[in-house]
Amino acid sequence: MTSQKQNKKIAAVVLAAGQCRRMNAFKPLLPFGTTSVIGACINNVREGGITKIIVVVGHRGTEIIQHLKNETVFFAVNEDHQSEMAVSIARGVEKVSADTAAILILPADIPAVTPQVVTSIIKEWRRGAQLVMPIYAGRGGHPVLIDARFRDELLTLDRASGLRGFLESQRNLVLRINVECPYIARDLDTWDDYRQLHEEIFGIPPSKRDQ
16 A cells, blocks of 8 residues: 555545436435435445545435435535536536545446445555546446546546546556446436346335435
């Protein structure tokens, strides 16, 4: 573990500003076990070792802020609800303090990433990696950890290619680590995605709740 990185601060940016058009329900506030989808994301990141968590809100942002009123999180606002994810990433990174050494990025519709995945990613960064992505069965997923030396790049991501394009442009620096979590790429695009994931994780279908 490199001594320079051993005690450096890491922040997480959780992206929850979208309109969830394909789902036809508001994903962040859907029930997920004993919490919500966004609640699960926050719990997993925190249990993985990150205490500074910034939630980027937009569409129905007031509801998310109210829902998380008892959580120790910070908020950033993406006023353009219809923008690409790159804009939300920029809004979140703007709220990251100058003494932060790395930024973990996680979309709020990937609620089953385990804390162990977060811990493993951080461990590799502390060992010297600059960009870390988890891999399961040959497929990349989230969250991605990015050294803060790339802060300016995150603030100016291309709207079309976004984070994916940035990582491709820096592919020689990306450390892809194998993890034992099949859920790193299981986002909730549709209601069936949500129902199937909930049943896999908890053994029961989600409760019926209008969102």
